[in-house]
Amino acid sequence: MTEAAVDAPRAGGGNRAGGRTGRRGRTAGLLVCGVLLAVPSALLVVRLTGLDAGTPLAVPLVLFPYGAAVSVLVLGAVLAVPVLRSRWAVAVVALLTAAQVALLVPRFVPHQQQVPAAAAELRVATLNAYVGRADPRAVVRLVRAERIDVLAVEELPSAGVTALAEAGLDELLPYKELHPENDSSIYSRLPLTHGGPLDADTAWPQTTVDVTVGGRTVRVVAVHTYYPLGDADRWTRDLTALSSVARTSGPDTVFLGDFNASLDHAPMRDLLASGLTDTHAELGRGWARTWPADRTLVPPLIQLDHVLHGSGLAGVSVGERTVPGTDHRAVVAVLALNRS
Incomplete structure (x- = not known):
């Protein structure tokens, strides 16, 4: 009887110690x-x-999709690990994750027009040549293989x-609007008209041309911000x-190049x-990455290079191509004229 009375408090003390350990583990895990x-x-x-507009916050914002991926992993951990599971923790992490996913999902859902x-x-491509370091023979092979009509080079x-x-x-592309003094140039298989520097307040002049496709005139702007x-x-x-220019350019417009911006900016x-x-985004290719493309151990992480078009055209296909010598991947797109 005496021994039993002595053993009981020891068992109770062990449970309290275990409870304290569990609480410390939960606190550390949630922290x-x-x-x-x-x-x-x-x-x-x-x-x-x-808040990224006009501020240094624009730089880390390119990592927004990766932040969403981290949130999804944390939500999975909170749901799967019993010591972390609690109503408020699940609610907070789920709300954060849902908000991020809601912003990202539209670019993964194809919504191209019929x-x-x-x-x-019109088959177009854009390439940042990295101050001319892009392998010229590789560029020619790309143009030939993809049957490019218009090439913008920054x-x-x-x-x-x-x-x-x-x-x-x-x-391959005998018609040219070359402006090496202004950073960007346009090559074309089709005749060009109204070429020259774009009338816009940009750091360096953007190059623009008109090209006739299917009896319609399409304005092309080679972009490098x-x-x-x-x-x-x-x-x-x-x-x-560029937004001001786009508002007055009409539906048959293509802006392509290195925008130094992601879809989250x-x-x-x-x-x-x-x-x-x-x-x-139109074709559901929401996780395309074009930069940096010249790292041995680090793959391209973010998309800075885009092909944008007006409502008179529709995306048929789009993809990225590696060109040796430059830190950007080329973007190749096929655009269809979708209305008369």
Whole structure:
């Protein structure tokens, strides 16, 4: 009887110790989850409020899709690990995750328009040549393989123009609007009209041309904006200027190039709201990545290069292609004229 009376308190003390250990484990686990969700939460606030426009917050915002992926993993952990599971923890993480997913899902759902089978098509491509370092022979192979009609090349100096000519690009795309002094140039298989620098307040002049496709005139603008890491305000003004141009360009318009922006940036969303459609999002290719493309151990992480078009065209296909020598992947798109 005496021994039993002595043993009882020991058992009770062990349970209390186990309870304290469990509570400490839950606290530590939830603290880790909170730390992991701090950045995704901050990015969500920036994304919802547009605080990236004209501010350095534009730089980390490119990681918004990755933040959403982290939130999904944390939600899975909270649901799967008993010590972390609680109503408030699940509710908070689920709400954060739902908000991020709701913003991302539309770009993964194809919403291309129906176009007649016999509709005329325009095959376009854009490439940032990395100050002329892109392999010119690889560029020519890309143009030939993809049967490109119009090629926009950014960061193309005079030496790069010469190298592309020597590699045989002029034989495939004989019509040209070359402006190495202004950074971007346009090559075409089809005759060009009304070419020259775009009348817009951008850091460096954008090159524009008109091309006739299926009896209709399509305006093409080779885009290269300033970069937010260098001057976020200048970058915002560039995209704002392009938005003004897009609003008056009509439905048969293509803006393609290195926008130095993702679909999550407020100035980029404003540009799309001016009457343009991102071909990747239109075709459900929401996780395309074009930069950086010159790292041995790091794959491309974010999409800075886009093909945008007006309502007179519809995306048929879009993809990315690696060109040696440059830090950007090329973007190739087929666009159909979807109305008479």
